Amino acid sequence: MRRFKADYIYTITGDIIPDGIVVTDDHGKILSITDEKISLDPNIERYEGIITPGFINTHCHLELSHLHQKIKQKTGLIQFIKEVILTRNYPEEIILSAIQKADEEMWKNGIVAVGDISNQAISAEIKHKSKIRYHTFIEMIGIEEAKVKEIMQNASILKNQFKTPASLALHAPYSISIELIKELRRYCKGKENKISIHLQESKHETELFMTKTGPFIGFFKDLNINAESFKAKQKNAIQSIVPFLPKKQNILFVHNTFTSLKDIYLTKRFDLQLFWAFCPSANLYIENTLPSLDFFKQTDFPITIGTDSLASNDSLDILSEMKILKKNTNCFATADILKWATLNGAMFLGLQTDMGSIEVGKTPGLNLLQNLKDGEICEATTLKKLI
Ligand SMILES: [Zn+2]
Known part of the structure; x- marks a missing residue:
């Protein structure tokens, strides 16, 4: 199981979730999406930026x-x-x-x-x-x-x-x-x-x-x-x-x-x-x-x-x-x-x-986009493939 946290989760079909956490199984299947404000779980992979589907x-x-x-x-x-x-x-x-x-x-x-x-x-x-x-x-x-x-x-x-x-x-x-x-x-x-x-x-x-x-x-x-x-x-x-x-x-x-x-x-x-x-x-x-x-x-x-x-x-x-x-x-x-x-x-x-979207049961892949400008993609924006 893996847990990813970022400034925003762009689910695409649902709301944009601030400080959201996406939990997946070992094959990348989405198990849950939450917005628990403070989680002390040391296994959470924490990032600045936004998480999007593949x-x-x-x-x-x-x-x-x-x-x-x-x-x-x-x-x-x-x-x-x-x-x-x-x-x-x-x-x-x-x-x-x-x-x-x-x-x-x-x-x-x-x-x-x-x-x-x-x-x-x-x-x-x-x-x-x-x-x-x-x-x-x-x-x-x-x-x-x-x-x-x-x-x-x-x-x-x-x-x-x-x-x-x-x-x-x-x-x-x-x-x-x-x-x-x-x-x-x-x-x-x-x-x-x-x-x-x-x-x-x-x-x-x-x-x-x-x-x-x-x-x-x-x-x-x-x-x-x-x-x-x-x-x-x-x-x-x-x-x-x-x-x-x-x-x-x-x-x-x-x-x-x-x-x-x-x-x-x-x-x-x-x-x-x-x-x-x-x-x-x-x-x-x-x-x-x-x-x-x-x-x-x-x-x-x-x-x-x-x-x-x-x-x-x-x-x-x-x-x-x-x-x-x-x-x-x-x-x-x-x-x-x-x-x-x-x-x-x-x-x-x-x-x-x-x-195509981050929803429970899907295996969409996860991308992390960083270096956005006021929340918008710009020349400096970079991508890290999470799954
Ligand atoms: Zn062509």
Whole structure:
């Protein structure tokens, strides 16, 4: 049994408890949470700072970990993707050792569950053995309508190579067809299949969708992608895809860098289980910009946080992401952002019965945050993983 005391316990689902004590069993399961004012128990581990549940990283690409510091910064999404495609092939042992290191780094940084995008099965064994709980999104790519069945089939084969939970997901509106979304919707009928899709990461995606113009046309040519079946839609990406997404499935919109208030209002009109993911470090790395965070005060859907991959980030660290988010919002406080990093992520991954909040019976992991400024996360804030 272990007992932890800190200035504040952020339970996330309940009150913030000043001078609270969290008691866990040897496996980290929460046995009780109290606010006994004076306890003389010498076995209590006492800390300054706040105790939070373990963090949930809803967006990562473990299989790109070996590209750490290999891709030029701030060149824009199209150049970034080109470089990733051209440079991602490395000997298997280099990729595996980078994945292993990234997995250990996330654990050390207080991350207990990860939503991870995969195009290959190379991360399967490390995920299976990891202390972190993984959900793998098998990423489907392909703009040609004629190839929809083949793409779905290949994705299903890849999914079966993972021993940890996995589901079929979509890459991004600019790299898929509406037919593929419809086929995925048919596949989802009667089963649970969590979906993730990169969205509005570049303003050029809007040009492509509205008028089939802009740098994506050259991108398709350079990569020999047949984009003939893609038609201009006079609507942006979010407006174009939302009507075709499956209902009753958790769907994660990742990045949302160019999402407008109008787009946020539009999503309210559809009966969907949407979640938003912010990956601010990657947005700064790739496009040198950030989403209009304060617009999301208007959303009805939960917000989550992702690190994206080491190809577009210096570390896989949710605290670093929270620092950027806190610095760039006037509407959200640390308590809101902590909920994004914990409970909301757990809800998206379907882990909320066991993770995401400090409640009796859950095994959420415990992080200690220190060096806050007036109770808010700041540049100096540090993390110590307690469990
Ligand atoms: Zn990504």
